Amino acid sequence: MKIFNKENIYKADKITIKNQNIESEVLMERAAIQIFGWLKTQLQENFPTIHLFCGIGNNGGDGLALARLLLNDGYEVEVYVVNFSDKRSDDFLLNLARLKENKLWPEFIGENSDLPQLPEGDIVIDAIFGIGLNRSAAGWIKELIQHINTSKTYVIAVDVPSGLYLDKAPDDKEAIVKANTTITFQFPKLVFFLPETAEFAGNVEIVDLGLDREFINTTTSEAFLISRNDAQRLYKPRAKFAHKGDFGHCLIVGGSYGKIGSVVLATKAALRAGAGKVTSLVPECGYDILQSTVPEAMVITAFNDNFLIPTEINFKPQSSVFGIGAGKGKKTAKFLEQLLTDAHSPLLIDADGINILAEHTDLLELLPEKSILTPHPGELKRLLGDWKDDFEKLNKAKDFSKKYKVVLVIKGAFSITIADDNLYINTTGNPGMATAGSGDVLSGIISSLVAQGYDATIAAVFGVYLHGKAGDYAAQENGFEFVIAEDIVNNLGNAYKSLFQQHPEN
Numbered sequence: 300m301k302i303f304n305k306e307n308i309y310k311a312d313k314i315t316i317k318n319q320n321i322e323s324e325v326l327m328e329r330a331a332i333q334i335f336g337w338l339k340t341q342l343q344e345n346f347p348t349i350h351l352f353c354g355i356g357n358n359g360g361d362g363l364a365l366a367r368l369l370l371n372d373g374y375e376v377e378v379y380v381v382n383f384s385d386k387r388s389d390d391f392l393l394n395l396a397r398l399k400e401n402k403l404w405p406e407f408i409g410e411n412s413d414l415p416q417l418p419e420g421d422i423v424i425d426a427i428f429g430i431g432l433n434r435s436a437a438g439w440i441k442e443l444i445q446h447i448n449t450s451k452t453y454v455i456a457v458d459v460p461s462g463l464y465l466d467k468a469p470d471d472k473e474a475i476v477k478a479n480t481t482i483t484f485q486f487p488k489l490v491f492f493l494p495e496t497a498e499f500a501g502n503v504e505i506v507d508l509g510l511d512r513e514f515i516n517t518t519t520s521e522a523f524l525i526s527r528n529d530a531q532r533l534y535k536p537r538a539k540f541a542h543k544g545d546f547g548h549c550l551i552v553g554g555s556y557g558k559i560g561s562v563v564l565a566t567k568a569a570l571r572a573g574a575g576k577v578t579s580l581v582p583e584c585g586y587d588i589l590q591s592t593v594p595e596a597m598v599i600t601a602f603n604d605n606f607l608i609p610t611e612i613n614f615k616p617q618s619s620v621f622g623i624g625a626g627k628g629k630k631t632a633k634f635l636e637q638l639l640t641d642a643h644s645p646l647l648i649d650a651d652g653i654n655i656l657a658e659h660t661d662l663l664e665l666l667p668e669k670s671i672l673t674p675h676p677g678e679l680k681r682l683l684g685d686w687k688d689d690f691e692k693l694n695k696a697k698d699f700s701k702k703y704k705v706v707l708v709i710k711g712a713f714s715i716t717i718a719d720d721n722l723y724i725n726t727t728g729n730p731g732m733a734t735a736g737s738g739d740v741l742s743g744i745i746s747s748l749v750a751q752g753y754d755a756t757i758a759a760v761f762g763v764y765l766h767g768k769a770g771d772y773a774a775q776e777n778g779f780e781f782v783i784a785e786d787i788v789n790n791l792g793n794a795y796k797s798l799f800q801q802h803p804e805n
């Protein structure tokens with residue numbers, strides 16, 4: 300699903316109006332009908348008071364149109380025009396007139412007005428600012444936003460939580476509505492999925508306004524939200540007469556004394572994700588452990604008891620993982636250098652592998668094209684240096700990925716894969732997956748997909764999706780706290796199956 304920038308959202312609007320030969324108010328009505336429908340389904344037989352705060356632009360117009368629909372359906376509504384300017388949009392004025400025709404006169408609030416009472420349990424509709432925000436909300440508008448945020452109401456933002464920019468980091472976090480749910484129009488917005496701003500959007504619902512299909516299909520975007528449909532398209536079906544040689548040989552290099560479990564997890568994950576063969580390379584202390592816990596895998600050892608040292612590998616895997624549980628000692632770093640120099644296929648570098656790269660930046664030049672790095676934010680910082688906000692982080696990460704021609708997976712609540720100047724945002728997964736070994740499983744899955752012939756970017760995007768989906772199944776069974784990394788591995792089958800189920804449980 301494409302994530303459009305602000306300019307293209309406005310363009311989509313204009314082109315739709317032209318091609319469908321409609322007035323702009325028709326789109327506003329569609330927007331209001333969608334929110335009304337969503338709200339009605341959620342509320343069922345409940346009728347709380349609904350307070351609608353409407354700005355004077357088209358976001359406010361959406362709010363006024365929604366107020367009319369709610370009023371006509373018997374809901375109790377309180378409508379406030381947040382009167383911060385005389386420059387009211389045409390469709391705002393049209394919907395104000397329509398509301399008045401329905402005998403509802405909104406209360407105009409300004410600098411000197413008392414802030415309205417917002418009793419606990421009521422609903423607030425935030426239609427103050429949408430994508431037209433061009434500066435931070437200040438003065439009394441900021442106070443109003445804080446009043447909404449401190450109330451114990453359920454807050455639903457129309458299109459965007461008021462005060463949140465689409466294309467840059469907020470300059471004043473106190474001046475942004477904190478929504479419980481954001482109902483956004485047609486396109487997901489990038490800021491809803493970035494760590495510093497996701498909290499303002501709450502649950503995100505994307506509703507369809509029927510905007511021009513051709514424009515959407517033919518306009519490029521830099522960022523994508525990966526939906527189930529997208530993931531389904533990435534999946535490569537297996538031929539009936541396939542044999543294990545068709546699904547590649549994946550090599551997992553890692554482990555040190557006390558950390559062999561990481562390799563066990565990655566190895567199991569690589570097998571369960573479908574690699575034809577998996578070989579694990581561990582220090583000698585890991586040999587018995589791997590052979591007894593994962594009999595399906597082959598095991599070779601470095602000539603050292605407790606940590607990895609340079610070791611010859613006498614076969615050519617289709618993909619390799621390096622770094623999990625490896626430590627970052629001198630000899631282990633030397634081994635990474637050897638692997639990078641000899642690499643015939645994409646390497647996935649994780650955990651201590653990334654820390655080694657951060658400490659020996661000359662090794663970066665050796666990374667084979669389309670290698671995959673899977674840092675969590677701490678590891679990323681070691682690699683890129685600090686950043687001032689999410690946007691700077693993404694720009695730095697894009698530059699890094701371009702410079703070294705690698706795929707970066709920034710792990711987090713919404714993991715982001717960066718490759719070829721594009722961002723792919725994942726939405727599967729849950730807080731239960733913040734558990735030891737979860738990253739090792741991810742490395743195994745992605746590398747397994749590479750071994751099976753998936754392009755590195757696709758393997759990363761699809762792997763992150765499957766990993767999150769498997770975690771969702773694991774959490775669904777026993778709750779967040781109970782999930783351990785092994786459960787993610789054990790639910791990979793469910794994750795694959797869910798791609799093609801008509802009504803997936805997750």
Ligand SMILES: NC(=O)C1=CN([C@@H]2O[C@H](COP(=O)(O)OP(=O)(O)OC[C@H]3O[C@@H](n4cnc5c(N)ncnc54)[C@H](O)[C@@H]3O)[C@@H](O)[C@H]2O)[C@@H](O)CC1
Nearest residue numbers: 312326327356357358428429430431432433434435436458
């Ligand atoms: N295709 C779409 O996505 C559609 C969008 N619509 C709505 O239209 C919205 C965009 O409407 P607008 O472009 O009128 O913009 P907004 O309604 O977001 O903002 C309106 C006004 O606020 C002013 N403003 C911005 N920041 C301010 C600040 N900090 N303090 C005081 N004033 C400030 C702006 O100058 C502008 O006049 C969308 O977010 C959406 O809600 C819908 O009506 C239907 C179709």
Ligand SMILES: [K+]
Nearest residue numbers: 425428459461
């Ligand atoms: K809003």
